[in-house]
Amino acid sequence: MENQTEVTEFILLGLSNDPQMQIFLFLVFLVVYLITLLANMVIMVVIRTDPHLHTPMYFFLSHLSFVDICYSSATVPNMLVYFLAEHKTISVNSCIAQVFFIFLLAAPEIFILSAMAFDRYTAICDPLCYMNTMNKGICVQLVSGAWAIGFIDALLNTVFALKLHFCGPNQISHFSCELPSLLHLSCTETFTNEVVLLTSIAIFGSSSFLFTLVSYIHIISTIRRIRSAEGRRKAFSTCSSHLIVVGLLYLTAFFQYTKPRSVSSVVLDEMFSIQYSIFTPMLNPIVYCLKNKEVKTAVGKMLGKFKFLK
Numbered sequence: 001m002e003n004q005t006e007v008t009e010f011i012l013l014g015l016s017n018d019p020q021m022q023i024f025l026f027l028v029f030l031v032v033y034l035i036t037l038l039a040n041m042v043i044m045v046v047i048r049t050d051p052h053l054h055t056p057m058y059f060f061l062s063h064l065s066f067v068d069i070c071y072s073s074a075t076v077p078n079m080l081v082y083f084l085a086e087h088k089t090i091s092v093n094s095c096i097a098q099v100f101f102i103f104l105l106a107a108p109e110i111f112i113l114s115a116m117a118f119d120r121y122t123a124i125c126d127p128l129c130y131m132n133t134m135n136k137g138i139c140v141q142l143v144s145g146a147w148a149i150g151f152i153d154a155l156l157n158t159v160f161a162l163k164l165h166f167c168g169p170n171q172i173s174h175f176s177c178e179l180p181s182l183l184h185l186s187c188t189e190t191f192t193n194e195v196v197l198l199t200s201i202a203i204f205g206s207s208s209f210l211f212t213l214v215s216y217i218h219i220i221s222t223i224r225r226i227r228s229a230e231g232r233r234k235a236f237s238t239c240s241s242h243l244i245v246v247g248l249l250y251l252t253a254f255f256q257y258t259k260p261r262s263v264s265s266v267v268l269d270e271m272f273s274i275q276y277s278i279f280t281p282m283l284n285p286i287v288y289c290l291k292n293k294e295v296k297t298a299v300g301k302m303l304g305k306f307k308f309l310k
Contacts, residue, residue: 006165006166006167007092007166007167007168007170007185008091008092009089009090009091009092009170010089010090010091010092010095010166010170010171010172010177010185011088011089011170011171011172012082012088012089012090012172012174012175012176012177013088013171013172013173013174014079014082014083014088014174014175015175015270022083022084023083023084025083026080026083026084029076029079029080029083029278030080032076032278032279032282033072033076033077033080033278035282036068036069036072036076036278036281036282037069037072039282039285039286040065040066040068040069040281040284040285041065041069042285042299042302043061043062043065043285043295044062044065044066045302046295046298046299046302047059047061047062047295047298048062049298049302050298050301050302052294052298053294053295053298056119056134056139057116057119057120057123058295059139059143060112060115060116060119060139060142060143061116063108063112063143064109064112064113064116064284065284065285067105067108067109067112068109068280068281068282068284068285069281070101070105071102071105071106071109071277071281072277072278072281072282074098074101074102074105075098075102075175075176075277075278076278078090078098078176079175079176082175090177092166094177095172095177095182096158096161096162096177096182098176098177099157099158099161099177099178099179099182100154100155100157100158101154102154102176102177102178102277103150103153103154103157103158103179104150104151104153104154105150106150106153107146107149107150107153107154107204108143108146108147108149108150109249110204110205110208110209110249110250111142111145111146111149111150111204111208112142112143112146113208113212113242113245113246113249114208114211114212114215115139115142115143115146116242117211117212117215117216117219117239117242117246118142118211118215119134120215120219120239120242121215121216121218121219122134124219124222124223124235124239125218125219125222149204153200153204156196156200157179157193157196157197157200160192160193160196161179161182161193163188164182164183164186164188164190164193165186165187165188166182166185166186166187167187168187169185170185172185173269174269174270174273175270175273176273176277178273179193179197180197180269181269183197205250209250212246216239216243219239222235223235223236242287244287245280245283245284245287248275248276248280249276249280252272252275252276
């Protein structure tokens, strides 16, 4: 290390080197980002202002929308800048800061999804005790716990990432800074970082996944015991969209962070990252809320207050 030059900046190669393709991708992801911001902000405002939506399910949805806005904002604005910038460089400290925020926001995302699964479990499997079980205090504790876990996870991984040294190459074949990419470029031993990363995934990610899985096992078991086909359809429709998005998020994120280096692929890495860090925050309000009649009614009432929309 003494005779090697320490890297102070990384070059983000992004999704394409073609200038015309970069402009096209800039427009596509700009639209996606604006839709993400608008849809999630509308959901937050509607849930805040409509008394009919002051229920545990929509409480979690409003916090999920806030997390999605922050999660998307942690990566997409920088990516948009790099599409148009001639020099696509980022300092090592800025890169590690981005890693911190990705971890900080990823944990609340998955644990709020788990809280939503528990909410659906209580509503379907134990409806008589729903209001007592999902009281305001419990809901606040679940959301606060999700943020606390995110901070601990981010702090642990970032502290060990700060001890890494980089001496070349300094090119990241990605549109953002993620910890696996930094570990590939490190000149120093990364065994401790990999152990911390895999341990945090095993403890936090697996616990959230198992909690969600157990909830849905009970939900599906209860739905199967409903005698009428219409009753089964209505019960399952309340959680099917949530189950689909949870599945996509866990599959892509887990593969991205647990796959061995021997199967590493730049294209696969970018596809999975785009799915869980860019498209999922955009799809969440659409899947969870915009197809919901109560939310549609509330949005219609809010828009009806603006004369120019009448």
